[in-house]
Amino acid sequence: MTEAKRQAAEKAIEYVEDGMIVGVGTGSTVAYFIDALGRIGDRIKGAVSSSEQSTQRLRALGIEVLDLNSTGPLSLYVDGADECDPHKRLIKGGGAALTREKIIAEASEKFVCIVDPAKQVDVLGRFPLPVEVIPMARSLVARELLAITRAQPVWRQDAEGRGVVTDNGNAILDVHGLAITDPVALEQAINQIPGVVSVGLFARRPADVVIVGGEPPRVL
Numbered sequence: 001m002t003e004a005k006r007q008a009a010e011k012a013i014e015y016v017e018d019g020m021i022v023g024v025g026t027g028s029t030v031a032y033f034i035d036a037l038g039r040i041g042d043r044i045k046g047a048v049s050s051s052e053q054s055t056q057r058l059r060a061l062g063i064e065v066l067d068l069n070s071t072g073p074l075s076l077y078v079d080g081a082d083e084c085d086p087h088k089r090l091i092k093g094g095g096a097a098l099t100r101e102k103i104i105a106e107a108s109e110k111f112v113c114i115v116d117p118a119k120q121v122d123v124l125g126r127f128p129l130p131v132e133v134i135p136m137a138r139s140l141v142a143r144e145l146l147a148i149t150r151a152q153p154v155w156r157q158d159a160e161g162r163g164v165v166t167d168n169g170n171a172i173l174d175v176h177g178l179a180i181t182d183p184v185a186l187e188q189a190i191n192q193i194p195g196v197v198s199v200g201l202f203a204r205r206p207a208d209v210v211i212v213g214g215e216p217p218r219v220l
């Protein structure tokens with residue numbers, strides 16, 4: 001799937017216009033996009049980044065990383081996804097950057113999502129749904145998620161068995177075993193739980209364009 005990720009990322013460069021400030025997501029597909037952006041770095045004004053990981057890669061290529069508070073609305077956001085349904089609704093957050101990703105998506109006029117074909121599903125939920133939570137609310141939110149979804153939330157751990165800490169200092173719960181029939185309603189319901197920072201369902205604000213890597217890439 002590596003080649004498909006690269007193909008989708010390269011195609012997304014066609015949406016970048018001279019003088020733009022580009023919103024940039026997180027993940028292995030986006031890493032290819034950042035590398036491609038580096039080749040035209042002198043044509044853009046800079047980027048707004050969704051994670052420390054992407055910030056480092058952007059800066060290493062000489063692309064200025066700007067604060068969303070000083071840029072105003074963005075014309076373009078490019079990011080990957082863990083799942084994408086036929087309505088361009090997404091599950092995101094496999095890289096734990098869902099909150100900043102959601103903020104930038106909301107601030108952007110056009111959200112171009114770049115995926116490999118394995119990310120396409122008919123019904124969202126095979127990929128565990130990430131929820132970022134304030135650490136003290138972790139158990140409370142887990143109980144409420146179980147009550148709402150009847151599916152099992154699991155506290156995300158790193159390779160050493162420690163709880164993952166997001167760039168915002170929070171924890172991640174991954175909800176396993178969902179088949180999400182009404183993504184907008186579930187997104188709203190999870191957002192209502194005290195202690196939830198954000199949920200990795202992008203249904204209220206889906207992608208505008210999905211590029212599926214392949215030869216040639218497909219633009220949906």
Ligand SMILES: O=C(CO)[C@H](O)[C@H](O)COP(=O)(O)O
Binds near residue numbers: 028079096097101
């Ligand atoms: O949501 C994300 C990070 O929080 C990523 O976009 C998602 O996990 C896809 O990653 P990759 O491109 O590595 O498959």
